[in-house]
Amino acid sequence: MTRDELADLSVFAEVAEARSFTRAATRLAMSQSAVSQIVRRLEERLGVRLVARTTRSVAPTVAGEQLLARILPLLREMDESVEALGRFRDTPAGKLRLTATDHAARRYLVPALANFLPDHPDISVEIVIDYGLVDVVANRFDAGIRLGGAIEKDMIAMRIGPEIPMAIVAAPSYLARFPTPTMPQELLAHRCLNLRLPTSERPFDWALRRRGMEVHVRPQGQMMSTMIGPVLDGALAGIGIASVPQDDAAEHLHNGHLIRILPEWEQSLPGYHLYYPNRRNASPAFRMMLDALRINS
Structure with missing residues (x-):
């Protein structure tokens, strides 16, 4: 069924229920x-008369009554489905699916979600x-x-943290x-634990x-991983030297399980960005997440 055919059926249903072309036209904001x-046009396409017209009234024929009985529940169900979408437009509800690295999820995403999820039980998040x-x-x-350096150019990007x-x-x-x-060059003579992106064969x-x-x-x-966790665990196990985020290493440095090397040399990665396609009609739940990430950045 085409969109035009569906629209024609909706007009017929309005006429059959109103039993008047005039009242139906008023409800539909049409002439x-x-x-x-x-x-x-619908009658010609179906090859059967659907309404009986007189100078005083309009009434569905037997065929029209049968068609109306079949399509009316479907039309009402579609109307209810469209109206239900208003809940996502006006009320923070629904499911958000997000993809992130483990470090970004722990450092930024989970703290941001903690700002609003407890007060909005109708929102669920999959990470x-x-x-x-x-x-x-x-x-x-x-x-x-x-x-930040790994964002596709056709995406909207919002920075959520520093380097x-x-x-x-x-x-x-x-x-x-x-x-x-x-000295940095001496690292080349050591067994180091490397991190690489899954999209690249080369380590950082x-x-x-x-x-x-x-x-x-x-x-x-001897060891490379696409995740920070195994790299940090490998360093703790004595397999080699690793470069990891300072916040991940802080507790282990404090308790002596790790020792910092070349502390006078600064090293950093570009800050995290949230990236997403254009959302002119973003849901309240999505906008709430954006606001929470701005607060925590």
């Missing part, structure tokens, strides 16, 4: 002649942990969180076996800065 032409630059439209996500300070760390057990590096370069000088190092090692 009486247009309504009459639509019903006549899918992924380091790849996911196509949020094709994979039916509402939004994604990634490092991420990194720390080069190693376990005491590793440094008991190998000399502690004192370690860009180290000190007093206006920047050195890029791509250390080698």
